Amino acid sequence: MTDNLQIKMDDFLPLRDVVFNTLRQAILTGDLKPGERLMEIHLADKLGVSRTPIREAIRKLELEGLVIMIPRRGAEVAQITEKSMNDVLEVRQSLDALCVELACDRITAEELENLKRACVGFELAVKTKDTKKIAQADVALHDIILKATGNDRLINLVNNLAEQMYRYRFEYIKDATQHDMLVEEHRQIYESIVKKDKDAASKAAWTHIENQKKAIIHQIRLDQESK
Amino acid sequence: MTDNLQIKMDDFLPLRDVVFNTLRQAILTGDLKPGERLMEIHLADKLGVSRTPIREAIRKLELEGLVIMIPRRGAEVAQITEKSMNDVLEVRQSLDALCVELACDRITAEELENLKRACVGFELAVKTKDTKKIAQADVALHDIILKATGNDRLINLVNNLAEQMYRYRFEYIKDATQHDMLVEEHRQIYESIVKKDKDAASKAAWTHIENQKKAIIHQIRLDQESK
DNA sequence: TATATATATCGTGTATACAAAAAACACTTA
DNA sequence: TAAGTGTTTTTTGTATACACGATATATATA
Numbered sequence: 430m431t432d433n434l435q436i437k438m439d440d441f442l443p444l445r446d447v448v449f450n451t452l453r454q455a456i457l458t459g460d461l462k463p464g465e466r467l468m469e470i471h472l473a474d475k476l477g478v479s480r481t482p483i484r485e486a487i488r489k490l491e492l493e494g495l496v497i498m499i500p501r502r503g504a505e506v507a508q509i510t511e512k513s514m515n516d517v518l519e520v521r522q523s524l525d526a527l528c529v530e531l532a533c534d535r536i537t538a539e540e541l542e543n544l545k546r547a548c549v550g551f552e553l554a555v556k557t558k559d560t561k562k563i564a565q566a567d568v569a570l571h572d573i574i575l576k577a578t579g580n581d582r583l584i585n586l587v588n589n590l591a592e593q594m595y596r597y598r599f600e601y602i603k604d605a606t607q608h609d610m611l612v613e614e615h616r617q618i619y620e621s622i623v624k625k626d627k628d629a630a631s632k633a634a635w636t637h638i639e640n641q642k643k644a645i646i647h648q649i650r651l652d653q654e655s656k
Numbered sequence: 657m658t659d660n661l662q663i664k665m666d667d668f669l670p671l672r673d674v675v676f677n678t679l680r681q682a683i684l685t686g687d688l689k690p691g692e693r694l695m696e697i698h699l700a701d702k703l704g705v706s707r708t709p710i711r712e713a714i715r716k717l718e719l720e721g722l723v724i725m726i727p728r729r730g731a732e733v734a735q736i737t738e739k740s741m742n743d744v745l746e747v748r749q750s751l752d753a754l755c756v757e758l759a760c761d762r763i764t765a766e767e768l769e770n771l772k773r774a775c776v777g778f779e780l781a782v783k784t785k786d787t788k789k790i791a792q793a794d795v796a797l798h799d800i801i802l803k804a805t806g807n808d809r810l811i812n813l814v815n816n817l818a819e820q821m822y823r824y825r826f827e828y829i830k831d832a833t834q835h836d837m838l839v840e841e842h843r844q845i846y847e848s849i850v851k852k853d854k855d856a857a858s859k860a861a862w863t864h865i866e867n868q869k870k871a872i873i874h875q876i877r878l879d880q881e882s883k
Numbered sequence: 884t885a886t887a888t889a890t891a892t893c894g895t896g897t898a899t900a901c902a903a904a905a906a907a908c909a910c911t912t913a
Numbered sequence: 914t915a916a917g918t919g920t921t922t923t924t925t926g927t928a929t930a931c932a933c934g935a936t937a938t939a940t941a942t943a
Contacts (some may be wrong), residue, residue: 443727443895443896443897444896444897445715445896445897468923468924468925469924469925470923470924470925478897478898479897479898479899480897480898480899480925481708481896481897481898481899482896482897482898484712484925484926485711485712485715486715488672488712488713488715488716489715489716489718489719491716492716492719492720493719494809494812500670500925501903501904501905501924501925501926502905502906502924502925503924503925513808513809516807516808516809516810517809519754519758519807519809519810520751520754520807520809520810520813523750523751523753523754524747524750524751526750527746527747527750531746580743580746580747581740581743582721582740582743582744582746582747583743583746583747585721586747586813670925670926670927671926671927672926672927695893695894695895696894696895697893697894697895698894705927705928706927706928706929707895707927707928707929708926708927708928708929709926709927709928711895711896727895728894728895728896728933728934728935729894729895729935730894730895
């Protein structure tokens with residue numbers, strides 16, 4: 430573990446939530462590596478809190494599947510395998526398709542306008558070739574669709590699944606050869622939603638994730654080989 | 657809260673997990689009612705443990721959405737609204753459709769054989785008119801399909817969503833007028849999987865949940881009115 | 884009687900203490 | 914040297930202690 434694990438005294442959240450967010454971020458960004466043990470006193474010292482909030486945070490990470498518990502041995506960061514990532518992406522594919530279908534039914538005129546702007550925003554971001562900007566524009570666009578579904582449970586699940594791929598998403602977006610395809614995929618999704626064509630929208634969303642799936646699995650295989 | 661909240665010294669699980677399971681069950685079966693406060697010392701006394709495992713269990717319930725946290729006031733059992741249940745069922749509809757599609761691709765000959773037996777088993781259970789038996793046969797059947805997907809993440813999510821409707825499922829199954837329809841729906845799903853007809857399977861699963869959705873929403877409205 | 888203010892009570896949030904299990908280590912013996 | 918055994922260390926699991934915020938209660942004053 431690199432030592433840039435530091436608590437952000439963001440706000441008035443209970444310590445357990447601050448710790449939870451900190452550890453979560455550290456795992457998702459790869460700062461805490463798969464297989465690494467999470468030792469309570471160690472983390473407590475590092476974050477300047479007692480074991481109690483650490484333990485409560487770990488309980489949540491456990492339920493999220495980001496760490497696995499070994500009895501009487503504590504928590505360690507869950508391994509990411511090709512299989513586990515494929516499982517996640519299969520589910521996302523299905524849920525993203527559901528998202529756009531629901532969006533067709535429920536999106537408001539104002540949200541549709543925002544979505545249009547977000548598409549243009551993404552295109553502009555791509556032109557800057559700034560990976561961070563592209564990623565942000567991508568998130569913004571997807572957030573609009575998510576919100577338009579009006580289904581809180583769905584929003585939660587999709588956000589959670591999306592975060593599981595955080596580590597690989599960046600690699601994916603960095604790959605400039607994909608950029609035109611991404612713009613086109615977004616355009617198709619947008620157009621389908623405008624036309625309230627659920628079938629087309631769902632297919633477009635499916636393809637969108639399918640491409641990500643291919644790219645991410647490819648990346649994982651590269652990672653595996655380099656070991 | 658009725659007082660039949662008692663710890664099951666099931667096994668060698670850490671207390672936090674025993675408490676988690678106990679509270680979870682109590683919430684899902686309606687023994688702990690929506691809006692009811694979960695007070696730590698109170699629960700700790702009742703279950704004969706200290707506050708620590710109680711708190712850790714609550715953290716997990718929090719992430720699962722079964723309780724909501726109010727800062728400096730503690731946890732209370734989350735309300736079930738028509739909206740929240742509809743949200744859950746929309747997602748389940750999508751994921752159950754995914755389940756049978758994946759099952760079409762991946763089910764083994766042996767599992768297919770089991771599925772056939774489970775269909776017959778369900779038909780027999782229906783004839784006994786014993787609600788508990790019917791529910792069990794239903795779970796058994798769905799478990800076979802779930803397992804056949806080979807997607808662990810999906811299995812987790814679907815099981816979790818299914819449990820959220822636990823309270824209403826029983827009412828649904830009790831309703832004898834639905835029984836023939838249920839048998840028929842299961843038959844259609846089975847047949848489609850045999851034929852590896854993903855489209856038909858997915859539609860059948862969708863309808864299967866759609867009917868449950870109607871029944872459950874109906875039930876919730878009745879509950880609301882009686883208040 | 885009604886309102887405001889002081890005080891007590893209750894419950895969470897966090898830290899610490901203690902027990903027991905597991906792992907690491909050293910020592911003995913064949 | 915290798916295997917077995919006893920001992921120490923580390924780390925989790927659980928209980929308890931303490932502080933502080935929030936609410937309720939009681940008292941005083943208009």
